[in-house]
Amino acid sequence: MADDPRPPDPPSSHSAPLAADLVECLQVHAFGPQGVDNLSSTTSLQSSILQYREEHGRTYHAYKPNIAYVLPNDAPEQDRLNLQHHLFLLTFDGQLALSPAARKKDLRRVLDAGTGTGIWAIDFGDEHPEAEIIGLDLSPIQPSFVPPNVHFLIDDLEDEWAFSHSFDLVFGRMLVGAIADWPRFIKQSYDNLEPGGWLELQDVCFPPGCDDGTVTDDEPISQWSTYMLEATRRVARPADAAKLYRQQLVDAGFVNVEEKIYKWPTNTWPKDPKYKELGAWCCENIVSGLSGISLALFTRGLGWNAAELEVFLASVRKSMKDRNVHAWWPM
Secondary structure: OEEOOOOOOOOOOOOOOOOOOOEEOOEEOOEOHHHOEOOOOHHHHHHHHOOOEEEOOEEEOOOOOOOOOOOOOOHHHHHHHHHHHHHHHHHOOOOOOOOHHHHOOOOOEEEEEOOOOOHHHHHHHHHOOOOEEEEEEOOOOOOOEEOOOEEEEEOOOOOOOOOOOOEEEEEEEOOOOOOOOHHHHHHHHHHOEEEEEEEEEEOOOOOOEEOOOOOOOOOHHHHHHHHHHHHHHHOOOOOOHHHHHHHHHHHHOOEOOOOOOOEEEOOOOOOOHHHHHHHHHHHHHHHHOHHHHHHHHHHHHOOOOHHHHHHHHHHHHHHHHOOOOOEEEEO
């Protein structure tokens, strides 16, 4: 998380729009150069983005299909993302965000970059009814009925941003694998923040850690991690990008940059009750979603076929569930 060094503006009397408790909201934006809207037909674009691409029985985003985003958008993946949201809440003791912006009561605008199912944006909107929450994603998988201060846009984070208003908080969770040019994303976040605004990133970083030598190089979880790193580098979205965030934030001009590493055990191997619970949820999150996490990267990036991947993943699941393997994911 990082603070914008510019002095804050005076307090605003902004309030959330008056509306019913729930509103239906889905907007499609396609920004071109200088912020010119490229939509020739909103209706046709809305139709096309719902025609998801299918690979090996999983579906992927249809909007800008040439983008090398590698996770599916189908119901099993949506369930995994919502479970992962619960895992973050456990990690942060119920807090949705950790930056000082999340504790303010006069927020005006918040951007949830890569909103996924929209669950964070909806919860944050409920927590901050005074603020407008914008959730942006490639896939229109968010619910139709949301709090009146929450809005979803379908767009590409890696395009030039053309928002008409700046934000008090730009929030990004699990964007590793979604962004190719991190310095550009961080600079665009900086440029679209209000004076005194914050950027908060919550992300995983490969490879897994281990404090007692129980994770060897020939352990399947280690082999999977090595393959994942190679595959993500081939599609220019490395799975260890988070290790550079701190310096990239500083380079972009942020001050008060703080980095904190949390640990997600791979299963229930820890003795500590909280970490044991985190491990149980983490195991469910990754093991149950392992095919979706791996499929596009291994087939597109490494040239594997789906059948041989599933054979390999059987051993990886066993390794991730093995309580004698004391691995943890840096978060």
